[in-house]
Amino acid sequence: MSERIPVKNISPVKVHRPDKSKHDNAYTPRSRIYVRAVTGLLENVRRLMGLWFLGIFAVLPWINYDGNQAILLDIGAQRFNIFGLTLWPQDLTLLAWILMVSAFALFFVTTFAGRVWCGFMCPQTTWTFIYIWFEELFEGSRNKRMKLDQRKMDFDKFWRKTCKHISWVTIALLTAITFVGYFTPIDHLFIDFFTFSASFWATFSIIFFAVCTYGNAGWMREIMCTHICPYARFQSAMFDKDTYTVAYDSRRGEHRGPRSRKASQQQNQEKGLGDCIDCNLCVQVCPTGIDIRNGLQYECINCGACVDACNGVMDKMNYPKGLISFTSETELAGGKTEIFRPKLIGYAIVLVIMIALLVFEIMSRLPLEIDIIRDRNSLYRETNGLIENVYTLKILNKSQKLQHYTISVSGLDGHIFKGKNEVSVEGGEILTLPISIAINPYSLQETVTEFSFTLQTAGGEQEPVKVAEQTKFLYPTYEYF
Template structure:
């Protein structure tokens, strides 16, 4: 064992520090991004799409259904009213199904078209672009905003900054009031808030979400996408070589560099120069401040702003469009994108099955729930007539939004004497606690514990009658 194991000496690894002079315009988390305005097909579609969802978000709480707020997620009352559907804590499985389906829908869309949710539908992106629009209208275009920030404070700068932040706070406040209006009656909320009569928790929620919206869309912006949102971190697990993402075509674009517009496209190709003129507009319009020419990056939210900017430059240069486009890795390598593939089919099948199960569960859902609670003070007692009596409390939950009348019957306990109301009326979305007693001759009981059922049936509409049976126990000795 005296022989030494031969060791190969490895030279010390030389660490190459980045050259700061070559990266003076590189993005860092602390730098300020001045987003340049862009026009184009994708930008028009994104604005149209965003306005639709913004309008839906703002209008839904104001819609009335049966003289009530159509969508009211009342946490205090522990019930969610969604038009004609009322969900209770007992219906948590429905909510779980909806959340799972939403997650798989997101996975399906991401596998097919990348992070289009982030670029076109995410509230963070939508509100950020709204705030940027106010910046452009009040402070001017990108270059004017840069110069304004570099300037010392004067009256012009003061009123522009003040007006901008006032607009931001106003948008944040309206957003917060609308959001809180999903959880408390919105018409009363607006009146109470502006008359200073709002309750503590409603007022606190409005102020809290106002600050969050103002901070996220006004100040944090891309930091939410690049450092806080977890979706940017695990999105790569859903990507494959056929996923459509915003990408730069280096084969066509390199070698990049400026050139005269008078030089024809044929002359450029003969000299071996790429289509990219290195104008950096793709960087200036990016809300996260990245250079798409460096390849796929987790900061990219697939908003397509760089696509419109590049297509505009290509059009002015009389070059073919599509140097930056929604494409796949296979297509960039010269192949064809496979739209139908096992991964996408798998997501689609799972999504279809889950949606079908949700529909079946909602169609078979019974708008009535009954719970039986035995008296905990005494298992049984003997009446003056010599009968054995058990005391119960029936909790009858009317899950519908209309008043219902119910008939209560005892099934499976022969010779019983029912003491209490056997017909009750319960308002829509309400719970009725009904104390009742059941007495029986002890000679009619063969066991110390006898199982039976409470049968509760609606009697208002025989054709659409619903009934629920709940098992309980009658105890003697």
């Protein structure tokens, strides 16, 4: 075999661990992470996005549309009401399209900007930072929280811890009730839960999700991102050299070390010092507790906290910003990031196609469905010289309003219709309607004659909806010929 697999030589990454003699937090692989507060552009963007999506989550179940809860995912009734659209188990393809669009949107965003979903929009991150905010409110800054935990229990520590956990439980409970409100009418749910009159499953669901929220955002935090979330494991398959991720410019930052503010950047460079002053703030503000200076790590959620912290230090040192920034491997190597690359374009094309197919599926969906069931007891029966077939029509009104329908038969000349040809069906209801079709046997030319039942909306100002379903009329005609 003459062909050889090309081998790329990769220099090992030098891991820099915090110096215990310089910093007050001793490094251990799994010690509690005390996240330090940070301010900056990315932090403001993350907070605004978190508040925006949190507001949407909290408000949506309270919105009414046309007299009904706008979004109600009623699992018991097997129907999802999404504003004016009602989805049934028969509409499973729509759910499949939505999931595929979400997946390719995630692939596209990850290929372009890394794990920005985790850092700016993931519920786990949003609720974790909310809990940290309450932690800072009652227990103080990072150093104060560390000293508070080292103290023995006294009244000051007791009331601070108590208030913190009460706020955590309150947030968890409100989150759980709001979430369950997407599956149960939320206006009654709030009253029933606090008056202890809610159903068993509603109460169980609220308590279950409240415990999960309290445990995930209050205690597990980064464990969810580093050990449980599968996204951290397969994200690297979507990365390439032009993916924007939070990265440390080692060429500019090394060798790191403390220095005087009075010394200029050029003077420090002459001493062999880079721009990194080894203040360790990038580690202290990281919610997963990693050191971004060690290179790309799967624990990084691209929240940008270390970017804001480092930029603040660079401002104080009168150094240019960007020692830690959203950049690509290509830019760190001195090249130019190629945005329009085949991989990203491929994801974009597939995403557009998926969205187009989803829109087409929704636009072409009819709010009416009919199912025809033949009588299983007998294929046919004779009545007064006529041949009669019996059918059961199941009419599903997929809309959310009362609809009137007319029923007709096409493709069976000379038939006699026995049953109601005008019916009314409530929104989201299924009507079972028995119908008989009779015909003179001499009018039949074949043993099996195909024909159609046609349903059409009657009345109303909107354009009528028409649905036809084909079935068969059976009779052994050879007896008459």
